[in-house]
Amino acid sequence: MSEYWPVTDVLAYLTGVWRVERSVRDLASGxxxxxxxxxVFEPLDDEAGLLHHESxxxxxxxxxxPAERTLRFLADDDGAGRADVRFADGRPFHDLDLTSGHHVTDHPCAADLYRGEFTVHDADHWRTVWRVGGPAKDLLLTTDYTRDAEREAGHDSERHSGQG
Structure with missing residues (x-):
């Protein structure tokens, strides 16, 4: 049995509400x-993809x-298991290919390098690990996502009633 759970349609897999728990470690200072x-991942109005809003x-x-961020996960022409992840303003962030259930990608940002590792465990659990290195940064960010079926049902009700 593989430790990874392959995803054939990344946008369908991500759609919905996920609980997020992230640990942040500064490896230099401790x-x-x-x-x-x-x-929340929900369909974009203007193109094929998902709006990702974290709060x-x-x-x-x-x-x-309080903290929040917004990203755009765009459909990739090379296959449904892949997405092009962009910042809210459209700038490129990273590629994402979950067809094997595991993906490693890089994002250069000024003098820093972000290296991300994505692991899908099953239909309701996935993890990202970002290692950030540069002249002033030495960070490890580990995020666990768990599908939130209860909030997802409420979110669907709000969306369908025109209130969300």
């Missing part, structure tokens, strides 16, 4: 932080702050 919240609470050095 400082630790965390993020807890939710990510929750980020805790760093015992200070809790």
């Amino acid at each position: 400082d630790r932080g965390s993020f807890s919240g939710a990510t 929750g609470t980020f805790v760093w050095q015992d200070v809790a702050r």
Whole structure:
């Protein structure tokens, strides 16, 4: 049995509401932080793909702050198991290929390099691990996603009633 769960249609797999738990470690200083919240993947209005909106609470050095981000997961012409991930403003972020259930990708950002590893465990669980290195950064961000069927059902009700 493989430790990875292959995904034939990445956009269909991601669609819905996911609980998010992220640990953040500064490998240079030893400082630790965390993020807890939710990510909603829903269809884009203007093109084939999904809007990813993450929101929750980020805790760093015992200070809790609201945090959010938005990404765009666009359909890839090379296959349904792949997506082109972009920042909210359209700038490229990284490629994503979950056809084997596992993918490694890079994102250069100024003098830093972000290396991401994506692992799909099953229909309701996946993980990302980002290692960020550069002159001023040495970080490890590990995020676990769990499908939130209860919130997903509520989100579907809101969407279909025109309130969400």
